[in-house]
Structures are given as structure tokens and as C-alpha cells.
Amino acid sequence: MSSVIVLGAQWGDEGKGKIVDYLTQKAKAVVRYSGGSNAGHTVVVNDIAYKLRLLPSGVLFEDKINVLGNGVVINPGVFLKEIEGMKEKGIKCDNLVISDRAHVVLPYHQRLDELQEAALGENKIGTTKNGIGPCYMDKVARVGIRMCDLMEPETFAKKLKVNVEAKNAIITKLYGGEPFDYEAILEEYLGYAEKLRPFVTDTGVVLDEIFAEGQNVLFEGAQATFLDVDHGTYPYVTSSNPTAGNACTGSGVGPRFIDHVVGVVKAYTTRVGEGPFATELLDTDGPGHHIREAGHEYGTVTGRPRRCGWLDAFMLKYSARLNSLDYLAITRLDILDKMPVIKMCVGYELNGQPIKNIPASLNILANVTPIYEEFEGWMTDISGIREYDKLPEKTKKYLERLSEVAGVPLGIVSVGPNREQTIVLKELL
Ligand code: GDP
């Protein structure tokens, strides 16, 4: 038995879906433990792209069990639509289970997300407006509605009533918005409840049984380390914990079951939404522009252009410590194929002095200067290479320096979106 957490080491969209799909070949189950439909994980098989938001990236395999753990927040409408879309592409989605302890995203969460963002004005976070923050707010405030509540019509009706009244007061009095109709939400969600019922169970127990059989399990991170509500660039973060510790809490398994933690790292850096980004490239026809266009760096969920910049290996050192990363999976290396010069940030300076750690204060972070090292680009197509030794020397030099600064060995190098465009240095399962 082996279990591996696969999580984002930067600001999201590192290619977690691709790496999870690749590793799923040798696993029995894939578990999402945090986030919700704010995630957009793309898996490409035989040139067909599957865009996943709530479904774990193991769904393309019919014989794997896909788990939505208690730490995930679930919008039933989005979930059911996603399944429909997959079925249209011939993917059955039969082996799917949802935690009875997972929280439910309701229409007022989405509305509050929009209203809160609008009220923040130029200080907005740049959320995906999926209602994720307000749903986790309710969870922590102990007024949230869980899947087990939705399965009991009377309990759901009671909890919904209290919530709609409370949220309508905020929406109308604080924001001057239109109130929600309790009956309409009740009817819509009781309809969803019957469709979801076959999936809802105690997923902690399901996982325990899979472990007892000695099977391999993958934990699929959503969002990423620097979007973590505790450890990221707060407040420009999501409202959950994508970091490794939450793989246990968010799925109901103990830490003894975790064998490896893999940090997925894009070969450069991107970020969607607001917040600090030390290595951001703001040019309109230089390397930043080149990365965005060569990499089609536009959000899967929102279509927003992603902010692009050089790889920040100093950030990776922080990710490595926080998550106990034992291997790195480097993705999208092929996007740098046509860059004559590539830079990598290996540390930060503050007032001319190198600093040891990533500062918590955004005021300090806004004043750091990245320390760059420059690399000669390899200027050749690497997307067909399947063995590490066959990569150009210049590519290996870049990878090895990255690994050295992060302090974590390379486990996987991805050179294209397709499942087979993967170079394995360390078999994890
Ligand atoms: P995630 O949210 O971390 O799963 O990442 P996204 O799916 O949002 O964004 C990653 C994008 O890169 C997707 O379109 C993937 O299909 C694609 N991708 C993953 N690995 C590679 C790679 O090595 N090379 C290229 N060119 N694309 C990749």
C-alpha cells in the first residue's frame, strides 16, 4: 500500500490534474480534500481535454474510486452538470462517493461572494465567485448545511429557513440587494438531494476499507500552497487549506496513512486574481507575453488571463517545508522551449540584504526584490522526450538548479498535456 498527496506548490493551475491522472494508473482511489468548484483541473487523454471542477481527476478510469472528502464544499448543480458533461464524453462516473460531512454551496453563498468582492472595490481578492469563501464562512460559524442534512428533507428545510432569513437580512440591509426566495431554493435543492443520494456516504470509512485492502490512494490537492488561508499570501488566498496537513483532516484519514507528498510546480509562475507576485512580468511583448501566449495562460473556470512570471524557486523552498514535499513534479517545461533566456528567482532581498524566509506581512512582501539567476534557453522541442537523460543539457541544468534551491528531488517532469508526455524519475506507487 502507498498513498501520495499531490498538491500545488505555487498559486494554482500547476497541472495537478495531469499529474493525478498519470499516477491514477497505479492507484485504487483518488480523493479531493479541499476547495470546490473554484478548481479547474484539465486532464488530456488522446488529445481530448476533460475540464474538471469538482470531480477528482481519477474519473477517467472506470475501475477507480473517486472521493469527494468532507473538506470539499459542493455545489450540487455544478456537480450534476459536470457529471452530465462527462457522460456525454463517454465517461461513466459510476465509482463516485461524496462525504456526508461535506458542506453544500447554496445560491446565497455565490451572491454573497459577488457582493463582498464588489464592496471591497480596488481591494478585491479576485475570487472565482463560486461562493467558496461564504460557504466556508458558514462552516466555521457552525451554521453551514452538510450533505447529511440535505439527505434529510426536514432537517434541510429547517436549516435552510434560518440561513435564508439571515442571509437575506445581510443582502438587503447591508448591500441593498434582492432577497432570495426560500421556497424556490428548497424545491431546487430537494430535487438535487434525490440525485445525490446514491453518492453520499461516510467516505472516511470507504477510505479505511481501501487502505485495509492494501490499495494505493492519491490525494488530489486543489488550489495551492500560496492560496492556503493560513500559509498563503493572506488575504489574497482561498478560504480553505490546500496544504498537505489538510489531506488528512479534509478526508478523514490519519497522518500515518500518508507515504509521499508531491509538489506540482509549473516551470514558471502564474497567478489569477489579485495579490503579491514578486517575479511577475508585466511586459506586453516580452517574456511575460510570450509565456501567456505560448502557454495559453487563461483561467479554466473564469477565462481570465493569468498573470505570468519567472519561476520563483524561493517560494518552492517555503512550500517544501510546509508540506514536507519529498518529490517535485515539474510541468509545462515545454512552454519554455522557445525562450532564448530564462530567469529563475533563487532568493529575495529586502533593503539590499538577502532574507531567509517568506515574510507574512504583505507590506514587506511588496518591497522584496527577487534575486535572479539567468539560464540559456534550450531552444528545442522537448515535448516528444520520454527519458530524463535525453533532455538537453541546458534543460537539465535549469531543472537541477530548481530542485537544489527548493531542496527537493525531482520525481516527475511533464513535457506536454497528454498522459504519455511524462518523464518519471521516481516511481511513487
Ligand atoms: P491544475 O488546476 O493544477 O490541474 O492545472 P490546470 O488544468 O488549471 O492548468 C494546467 C494546464 O496545463 C492544463 O491545460 C493542462 O492540460 C496543461 N498541462 C499540464 N501539464 C502540461 C505540460 O507538461 N505541458 C503543457 N504544454 N501543458 C500541460
Ligand code: IMO
Ligand atoms: P486550481 O485547483 C488558481 C484563486 C482565485 C482568487 C483566490 C480566491 O485549478 O489550481 P476563491 O474563488 O477560491 O475564493 O478565490 O484564489 N483561485 C485559484 N487560482 N487555481 C485555482 O484552482 C484557484 N482557485 C481559486 O483566482 O485569487
Ligand code: MG
Ligand atoms: Mg486549474
